[in-house]
Amino acid sequence: MLIVAIAFIVLLLMGMPVAFAIAISGTLFFIQHPELPFTIPVQVTVSQTQNFALLAVPLFIMAGNLMNRSGITERLLELASVLTGRLTGGLAQVSIALSALMGGVSGSAIADAAMQSRILGDEMVKRGFPLGFAASVLSYGAVLTPIIPPGIGMILYGTIGQVSIGRLFAAGFVPAFLLWLSLSVAVWLTAKRRGYMPEREQWPTxxxxxxxxxxxxxAILFPVFLLLGLRMGVFTPSEIGAFAVVYAIFIGVLIYRKMKVRGFLEAMEGSLGDVGSVMFLIALSAIFSYGIVLDRVPEVVSGWILGVTGNLQGAMILVALFVLVIGFFIDATVLIIMLTPIFLPLIRQLGGDPVHFGIVFILAATIGNFTPPVGAAMYAVCSIMKCPIGAYTRESVPLFAAVALVTLFLIFVPGAVLLLPNLIFG
Incomplete structure (x- = not known):
């Protein structure tokens, strides 16, 4: 697998699309082992697309696109302003609150960061915020999105690792609140030092x-309905995605009456592109994963980490650091697909809870979206706002530190992650 890994890295550095880099490097494993039938790469690719549990992925992507065109964003922006507009930091605080509220709607950190940049970016600059500060706040706020139901990362991790998606959904709420609090404090400290004014002069009536x-x-009730549906056995994880699509159409057409035929068609068009890229990546990753399992890579990695530490928290810190560093270069979705089969068995061997590890793992993988050199959310925000990467990076250091501290806290305090899953699902 060493040659496969080197080939994968080289192909990425050449600028090849990730899905093809995974497939080509994975195919090298079969060239190294001529005793294996060369029909296996085709077979595992096709069989991966027939995993019924993965039906939730395209459905939730479709629901997110429909919700974004349902007119709900304007309502959530008003609510975010009411909740945080009086705090020091003005629109920066509002943007963090909006990210928390939008997390259950968009399901994608990159989409959320790009959307917020278009909505609030110019206004933040007009109010005197430095370009780098505004871009970093709008980008890092989206770190909340993947761990608020129905984050796509949770569905992928739960499906690949055979972990309860309902428990993962419930586990995301408390960490999301802690992230909101930590980012808000980081913004408050910076704003206080620089003299930024609140967005509202007085508290709302x-x-x-x-x-x-x-x-x-x-929008607030959306993730609540998802959890209730799963807890009461009304829906399976795949069926709850279909409910999410119907719910989004219901909101857009009958409640807010903002979704017209054109908006619906645009949502479907956007969903086709998103679903195609994600499912293509998932299908081709099966080639890579086959070699990982056959070469017993999980056992090798587990043995190495256990040689360093036999402590669960120590192992989780090492995994989080590894995922964080790799995430600087590889997208979070790819990391979840490729690394879940490697690290989850180790955590189970050490007696860790797969739901607890899943939230920490997804959060660590997501951070790479907001950091140089290849952070997708970072580039989306900086391109929209025409912000230099250097200015963005300097201003984002306090926000990165805030997210890192929350991740460390979650590792050592599993109760913060497991409180709600245990209360709801037992």
């Missing part, structure tokens, strides 16, 4: 608060 909450209630 009761009438304003009720109107804003009423407008955003349908």
């Amino acid at each position: 009761g009438r304003e608060a009720i109107r804003a909450f009423t407008g955003g209630i349908w």
Whole structure:
């Protein structure tokens, strides 16, 4: 597998699309082992697409695109302003709150960061925020998105690792709140030092608060309905995706009445591209994964880590650091698909909870979206706002530190992750 890994890295450095880099490097494993039938790469690729549990992925992607065109963003922006507009930091605080509220709608950190940049980017600069600060806040706020139901990373991790998706959905709420709090504090400290003013001069009236909450209630209830449906056995994880699509159409057509035929067709078009890229990546990753299992890579990696430490927290820190470093160069979706079969058996061997590890693992993998050199969310925000990468990187250091501290806290305090899953699912 060493030659396969080197080939994969070289192909990535050459600029080859990740899916093809995975497939080509994975195929090298079969060239190294001529005793294996060369029909296996085709067979495992096709069989991967027939995994019924993965049906949730395209359905939730479709639901996210429909929700984004349902008119819900404007309501959530008003609610975010009411919740945090009076805090020091103004629109920066509002953007963090909006990311928390939008997490259950978009399901994609990159899409959320890009959307917020278009909505709030120019206004933040007009209010005197440095370009790098505005871009980094808008980017890092989206780190909340993958761990708020229905994050696509949770579905992929749960499907690949045979972990309860319902418990993963429930586990994301408390860490998401801690991330919101830590990012808000980081923004507050920076804003206080630089003298940035609040967005609102006074606290909202009761009438304003009720109107804003009423407008955003349908988005807030979305992940709640998902959890209730799973907990009560009304839906399976695959069926809950279909419910999410129907719910999004219901909100857009009957509640907010913003979704027209053109918006629906645009959502479907966007979903085709998103689903095609994700499912193509998942299918081709089966070639790579076959060699990983056959060469017993999980056992080798587990043996190496156990040689360093036999402590569960120590092992999770090593895994998180490894994923964080690799995430600087590889997208989070790819990391979840490729590394879950390697590291999850190790954590289970050490007595760790797969749900607890899943949240930490997904969070560590996601951070790479916001850091140089190849962070997809970072490039999306910086290209939209025309912000230099250097300015973005300097201003993002406090936000990176805030996310890293929360990740470390979650490793040592598993109760923060498992509280809600245990209460809801037992």
